Amino acid sequence: MLSEVLLFIAFMALFLTLNYLVFAFGGHWFFYHYLGPKIPHRRILENEASNAQILKEKRRSFHTQIMFMILALVIYGLYRAGYTKIYTTIDERGYLYFALSVLLMHQLHDAYFYWTHRLMHQWKPLQKYHFVHHESAPPTPYSSLSFHPVEAFIQGLYWIIISLMLPIHVYWLFAFYSFMFYINMWGHTSYEFWHKDLLTHKILKHLNTPTHHNIHHKYHKANFSIYYNLWDKLCGTNHPEYENHYRAVKAKTELAKTSKLMKMMKL
Numbered sequence: 056m057l058s059e060v061l062l063f064i065a066f067m068a069l070f071l072t073l074n075y076l077v078f079a080f081g082g083h084w085f086f087y088h089y090l091g092p093k094i095p096h097r098r099i100l101e102n103e104a105s106n107a108q109i110l111k112e113k114r115r116s117f118h119t120q121i122m123f124m125i126l127a128l129v130i131y132g133l134y135r136a137g138y139t140k141i142y143t144t145i146d147e148r149g150y151l152y153f154a155l156s157v158l159l160m161h162q163l164h165d166a167y168f169y170w171t172h173r174l175m176h177q178w179k180p181l182q183k184y185h186f187v188h189h190e191s192a193p194p195t196p197y198s199s200l201s202f203h204p205v206e207a208f209i210q211g212l213y214w215i216i217i218s219l220m221l222p223i224h225v226y227w228l229f230a231f232y233s234f235m236f237y238i239n240m241w242g243h244t245s246y247e248f249w250h251k252d253l254l255t256h257k258i259l260k261h262l263n264t265p266t267h268h269n270i271h272h273k274y275h276k277a278n279f280s281i282y283y284n285l286w287d288k289l290c291g292t293n294h295p296e297y298e299n300h301y302r303a304v305k306a307k308t309e310l311a312k313t314s315k316l317m318k319m320m321k322l
């Protein structure tokens with residue numbers, strides 16, 4: 056039993072570290088050292104993150120990952136005791152359920168993130184914990200996991216709730232974490248790559264953009280959603296400056312573009 060727990064801890068440590076290396080470290084290197092200097096016209100916020108800010112983000116991210124490790128051990132314990140709905144063989148529920156369950160997990164996380172994030176902004180006792188994340192201004196890929204341990208607990212709690220409530224294949228618990236980190240990393244880059252007319256497109260207008268979350272870090276109020284813009288629209292919590300800011304960034308990009316292909320694609 057002890058050796059199994061130790062093996063699980065080693066596996067989780069490797070999993071969390073690899074994700075951090077790819078999305079936080081890799082994302083920062085790619086956007087700020089490799090690509091960033093070549094594309095200043097895509098920058099959303101003009102000011103640069105200081106070395107002190109990045110150091111703080113790395114330290115807080117480490118604490119967040121310790122919290123995630125503790126919560127993963129709780130899920131492991133609940134699984135071993137037979138309390139979770141986690142399953143391990145796709146055939147148990149079939150491929151259709153396997154595919155649909157992750158879509159449901161994604162939608163539920165979109166709602167969970169919006170409401171817990173909004174609560175952390177609007178309910179005084181939680182504000183001081185969440186504002187630790189807002190010290191990242193402008194945000195960087197290292198901000199993605201830069202939380203106070205209380206917020207790290209709230210963010211990680213979602214995986215426990217899902218494990219207890221929704222029959223979900225064990226693969227999705229890991230794959231969805233990587234997907235969430237990847238989207239989070241995009242939201243915390245200071246660069247915009249979406250289509251120029253995204254905000255007026257019939258379907259794509261419901262997606263969130265890096266500008267959306269950068270504005271959130273700048274003004275602290277409004278723009279609480281993560282993957283989609285639906286909850287912010289539905290609840291009237293989009294920042295009034297969001298669309299203007301997006302258009303201004305895209306107009307700056309259009310002027311600076313030299314590639315005919317990029318101009319044609321309006322990216």
Ligand SMILES: [Zn+2]
Nearest residue numbers: 172176185271
């Ligand atoms: Zn916030």
Ligand SMILES: [Zn+2]
Nearest residue numbers: 188194198268
């Ligand atoms: Zn953020």
